[in-house]
Amino acid sequence: MTSIKKRPDGVWRARYRDAAGKEHAKHFQRKVDAQRWLDEVTATIVTGTYADPRAGRRTFDAWWREWSSRQVWENTTQTAMDLTRRSVTFGDVPLKDIRPSHLEGWVKVMSSKGLAPTTVASRMNGVRAAFKAAIRDRLIVVDPSVGIALPRQRRREAAMTIPTPEQVGAILQASDPYRRPLVYLSAFAGLRLGEVTAVKADDVDFLRRRLHVARQVQRLKGGGLVERAPKYGSERDVYLPDAIVQMLAQHLEVFGTPQDGWLVMAGNSSGPLPPTTAHAWWTSTTRMAGVQDIRHHDLRHFFASGLIAAGCDVVTVQRALGHSSATVTLNTYSHLWPTAEDKTRAATAAMVSEAIPADAMRTVQA
Missing domain, CATH: 1.10.443.10 (Intergrase catalytic core)
Incomplete structure (x- = not known):
């Protein structure tokens, strides 16, 4: 339910109720701006992207603690996620105010401290899981961690050590x-x-x-x-x-x-x-x-x-x-695993050995 009403002071008050029955209101100098705001809110409700503007006021750290308390993690995972929470530089920022720039600054801090690219990527995955959970609970609409560039990792074959x-x-x-x-x-x-x-x-x-x-x-x-x-x-x-x-x-x-x-x-x-x-x-x-x-x-x-x-x-x-x-x-x-080139070369070598006797291969024809 939505409504727009002009107050005695000439300000237009736009109101709507969300699915939980909570009333939300905002004031505008012009009626057209009030109507545009209601149209935008209605569109998010219809498309399923609505987020309660009040819910996003809780800080990232507060949300992380609430969300993580419900997760079923192994002991090692719990330890790693605790380290992630303590490392973020935007823990006191409300969820709705977190921007990609906050994430970029955090990545820069971790890289400056000499953390391995794999560690940075692992911690970013933990933060992304928290943001995705916030979206599912309609606390925010957009995940600010999407598209954040991470330090380049070494190729697996270069980073892997195989003992002889x-x-x-x-x-x-x-x-x-x-x-x-x-x-x-x-x-x-x-x-x-x-x-x-x-x-x-x-x-x-x-x-x-x-x-x-x-x-x-x-x-x-x-x-x-x-x-x-x-x-x-x-x-x-x-x-x-x-x-x-x-x-x-x-x-x-x-x-x-x-x-x-x-x-x-x-x-x-x-x-x-x-x-x-x-x-x-x-x-x-x-x-x-x-x-x-x-x-x-x-x-x-x-x-x-x-x-x-x-x-x-x-x-x-x-x-x-x-x-x-x-x-x-x-x-x-x-x-x-052998590549297509390796398999083709080995298969061809087998065909050659079957078709051409070894003695013939050693003989140079004039």
């Missing part, structure tokens, strides 16, 4: 035998750090030569550890080669199976190996092996590259790594 077999061997040699399953199951089964520290002896099916990835271990923000489902719900079976099955069997034979069943034990205390302890072990081990630039996650790249080199298709690699979709696998490792 010799480097993986050096890490195994430098490792305390007690911790070697951390290398076995990362380099030859592709497990993430939180997954490999969460493996129990019963997860290994020695007869069928496969490992069931059933959980991951995460450190809580306030301290302590928690068991969760693998990342993206990627519970899966990974098929192990005979050599790794034998190594794991020998490990259990030498070191035994603790009462709580963890394959890589925490030490004197019960429970799984904390990721922080595993990270400290990795740092010291790679230093002794002379490959300190290799990260633990690079062993996962080593595993993926080996599968691809052996001719495994995208879906096979996706399932082995526990990616949420084949798209994620392709976005990460597409540069490792």
Whole structure:
């Protein structure tokens, strides 16, 4: 319902009620301006783009806290999103007043502090999620983060480090035998750090030569550890080669199976190996092996590259790594698959070898 009425002082008062029954009013010197305002508001209601002008008065920080309290996030995601909230430079600005320039200034500040382009992009994604939620709740109409230029990221193939077999061997040699399953199951089964520290002896099916990835271990923000489902719900079976099955069997034979069943034990205390302890072990081990630039996650790249080199298709690699979709696998490792040129050249070489005997190829005809 809308109306325009002239007040005794000559000012025109335009009014309307939104879907919730709230009345909104605005005053104009001319009736034509009042009518134009009502027409614009009516158009947004009809097209479904209406936003309550009062709702947008809350600050970005206030909205973030309200919105984030309803999200179901993993512990690591919660920590990352908290860092994002604290890093924004427009937290005290009302939602309706945030402009693209605010976002550009924030990106500039993060870049000036030396944050990696991937970190800047990740934080921008978090802020965009908050703006999209505000639009869904009709607090704002337009997402001010759309079109904001971000620092250029390195190409995946340039940024990715894939250890050589010799480097993986050096890490195994430098490792305390007690911790070697951390290398076995990362380099030859592709497990993430939180997954490999969460493996129990019963997860290994020695007869069928496969490992069931059933959980991951995460450190809580306030301290302590928690068991969760693998990342993206990627519970899966990974098929192990005979050599790794034998190594794991020998490990259990030498070191035994603790009462709580963890394959890589925490030490004197019960429970799984904390990721922080595993990270400290990795740092010291790679230093002794002379490959300190290799990260633990690079062993996962080593595993993926080996599968691809052996001719495994995208879906096979996706399932082995526990990616949420084949798209994620392709976005990460597409540069490792043979190109059309490689396949054409290999196919042609095979045809040549079948059609032309080797002796004939070596003979130069006059």
